[in-house]
Amino acid sequence: MGHGNAEKCRRSRPQQNVCVFCKPDQNSIRYGSIMRALFAILGLLFLLIATRADELPVIKDSEAAQYIGKNVEVRGLVVSVTISPLGTACISFGREYPDQTFAGFIAVGSKMETDQRIATLQGKIIGITGIIELHQGKPEIKVTSADQIKGLDSQLVQ
Secondary structure, rough: OOOHHHHHHHHHHHHHHHHHHHHHHHHHHHHHHHHHHOOOOHHHHHHHHHHHHOOEEEEEEHHHHHHHOOEEEEEEEEEEEEOOOOOEOOOOOOOOOOOOEEEEEEOOOOOOHHHHHHHHHHHOOOEEEEEEEEEEOEEEEEOHHHHEEEEOOEEEEE
């Protein structure tokens, strides 16, 4: 008789244990909520960082020499656009070439070489995006694509 009761007890315990383990305790509920909130915050931070990465610092043409090697947008008044006999173009900011404070350089053979709109930039305030390099002691950005040239009125020169 005592042996029968022990058998009955063993059979009922697995069912009882399954029920106990199915019901989450308060600590695991709290931990899960904290982890979900943490992952949500991390996800939002990642999106914010990714968004900010697309925004380039905008600097004046007179400050370009301080940003050598940096990816920026240089903004200023185009004083002149000169095209050499070889076909290279120089978009000069600040002063006339060769005394410019900053230049956008378009090489012979680039897609931009034949773009007639480059000649219309003189007298306009524009921005040129890219990595600033030094050429003969002057800061410049090599322009290889029309979307590197931006107008202040949110119009893209293409």
